[in-house]
Amino acid sequence: MRSSRVAKSDRRFAWWLVWLYPPRFRRDVGLGLADALDDRMRARRSAGAAGVVVRMRAALDTIQNAGAEWFEVARLKLSRFESTYSTHTTYWADVTYSTPAIQKGRPMFDKLSQDIRYALRLWRRRPGFALVAILTLALGIGANTAMFSIVNAVLLRPLPYANADRLVSVWTKTPSFPRGLLSYREYEEIRKQSGSVDAVGLFLGQSVNLTGVDEPQRLIGIFATGSFFDVLGLKAERGRLFTEDESAPGSVKPVVVITHQLWRQRFNQDPSAVGSTMTLNGTPLTIVGVLAPPFDETKVPGDGYFIGGDLFLPAAQFPAPSGLRGAGPVMLGVARLKPHTDLRTAGADLDTIGRRLLAEDPKVQAGRSLFVESAQESVVGTSRPALILLLASVGVVLLIACVNVSHLLLARAVDRQKEIALRAALGASRGTVVRQLAVEAALMAAVAAVVGLGLGRWALKALPLVQPRGVPIPQEVPLDLAVLAFTGGVAILVTMVCALVPALRAARPDLARTLQAGSRRTSSSGRRTRDLLVVAEIAMSVALVAVSALLIQSLLAVQRVPLGFDPENVFTLQFRLPQNKYPKPDDIARFFKAAIEEVRAVPGVQSAALVRAVPFSGNGGNVGYVAEGQTAPDPANLPQARFHLVTPDYFKTLRIPILSGRDFTDRDDLPSPLVAVVNETFARRTWPGDDPIGKRFTTPQTQGPITVIGVVGDTKHYTATEPAVPQLYAAHYQVPLIFCSLVARTSVDPLSVERQIRRAIWNVDKDQPMWFVRTLEAQVDATQGPSRFLAILLGVFAAAALVLAAVGIYGVTSYGVAQRTHEIGVRIALGASADRVVRDIVGHGARMTAIAVGIGLVGAVAIARAAGALLFGVKPTDPGALAAAGLGLAFVSVAATYIPARRASRVDPVIALNDE
């Protein structure tokens, strides 16, 4: 019995097929036909037929009959044209019927339908041939459709906002940050002065604590200016959105806008939610409205772009200790350009504003400039090289599949050479033969495109199961006209590639020779064509295999990089303290100390510490610094250090080696002088050859000098591939911040202590939500997800290319050998040894392979150069990867040649010669 899922998809497939009939036909009997197709598929399935075969037969039936119906329609139109043409010339009916236009038109339809019937007859006679060819192409087209659907969804489709083409991200650039946040001042100036911007808004997503409910919860809040909604064209579905006045610094309007999703989840879509109160970050806020979802979030990449949160809070509520205006650069900028304004104009405009700001306030604005970038680019730009590489790879797989099918058609055309030559002798034009081949290839491509489209869509459905976090592919990849057009275009291309070579060959049959009885010898040009196909096939596979080998090598290289800490058996979670509950640094420090005490007491916890940003969490920050006694450079170009806040025992918990000096202690707290631990790179760059312990430095953010008390080893913080940078650890108790993460090394499975650790923190504050509970190992692993995903996909494509190429080489060689049976028989009869025959055939194959491998490797290096950003720790010319790919393909190729060669050497000369 087929499952209901299969039943549903069969039903859909049946409707698809019915859709291929002319509209009139569909209207009249479409419903019944869909039922009958469905019934037939069910019957065949329950008789035990394979799903592919079942659908294939339904598709073949449809192609044949829908094609015939369309011809019928065309013929009817034509005869209607005829009859109108002849209404007032009734007497000359005979003459009118031979009007050239009609004569030309009708035979063309007849011929075409004849060709189609002919092709279908050939398929029915050799269903295996048709099935293999169509399935090969369908897999290729399916993979391409799936890949293109992704490229389309991520890179090509406009962002799902009104006026998406005019949306831009507004960034600041400083010497150390190519893309930086905006300050409120910069925002205000752009708003006031810009002539190219219609509207500009600020926003930033941040965790907020929801309390006053059963269990404190963490929500994702988006702090935004009122103008943000205007920029994106967002509307309220209930109540209202907040205004620019309500979001401006100095205003303390306790309002919040919730998303439709949150309204559904928390309030069960209760209309009275609007007007009620939520306690967020310790402040009661009134819900003034529900945001209307502007699009289906499952169908767009990148977490809904700008609105991937639970609720919107006025920017003025942003928890900056010195207020929004005094906080420095804090938020992301997004703007809508005026109509017909291009990026360059807008960029120049913003640059001018940036310069004006710099002139007014050289100290704060030092080194900062403003620029814009298309919003789409800033959302998906980073995934472009990987996506293009993948699309190119499936393209190569499809090309190899085409070459295989091309060879199949060629082989059959050669087998039918006698028939074709006979027909030609009887007057069939070469055009007829070529047309037949082209029609057959087109028919194959059409069926394969329909099946491939289905396969591709099905593959996309399975994608979320294997897709790692951080890859911006929407949950539901949309099927739109662009995808259909792409698949159609691919089908046409496939037709051309498949039909081209056989058509060229068949178009010049050697009449005299082929008509000779028993002649199955092929001309040397036939061999050349086959050799060319083999070379193309091997070269393309070599290139693909080599590139994926390079990527796998870089993946391994990434995994070998020492991280500088030991992620095994470390429990982590994040939390943030509500600003108004912990208004003074003292309060925060007290909470920290108590929480650490509680966590350390949990059985199974060996050591625990707090840190502002756990490595590989994506959080973190930088700070500029000046060493005491060294001349301060231009304030815009201060050397930057990665800034960490940690409590005592952090280094011990993460097993970061203390190279000299000491760790922080509980006595490094608020009243005592500021101290810091630096990493090796910091020490080496700042005080080369000197003992850094006891040295002092300053930062613009802190008052007074900071004394170095220890040096620790370098660690990786964002990715394993980043270069070593100066790092600076300050004492959390001296600079308490509300954002915090807990790290705890355990002697047991880290996640087994989650409940106890949560309870330990709730012992200190029962209202404190915690999130991102995970092991440090999982955290590190997750950052490698996207590159692993890329390597796996590419590896799958390369494997497919390898298999297809092997099958192709085997097929071509078998066929070539079979054609030379006679010649081989003669040679064996004349005393050639079996070894000699094998050596000749394999030798020829090896020569072709050598040429192809050479071409393929050059191609691989070129591709790897172009995609250099995706490689790490391996050069595009890495001899290991290239040699592995080359030798692997050579081995496969020689093996695929050897088997048929071996068979040929066992030819019995008597039988071979009697064949004549």
Added chain:
Amino acid sequence: MALRPVEFHILLALAGDDLHGYAILQEVARLTEGDLEMEPGTLYRALHRMLRDGWVVESSRRPAADLDDERRRYYRLTPLGRRVASAEANRIARLLSVARTHKLLSRA
């Protein structure tokens, strides 16, 4: 004028009872002892022609409620369709009698 075999078989299948599309296919297979396995597309092309020419109509009558499937379209022979089928049957019968006189039939 000879009928197309597909059409004649459909007429024969519908001569007994009103049937829906797939049931026609099954009935034809039964009548020909499995010799003629029509595909749905072929059936509906023929049905479409026959609907247009008025040989069959969509039937409003349904079989017993428990056998019925709400979505199904049933087809019924019109008097014209019956006449066409009967003319074809007679034509074949005449041919058969000729064949019989020449002892071409394996079974008498």
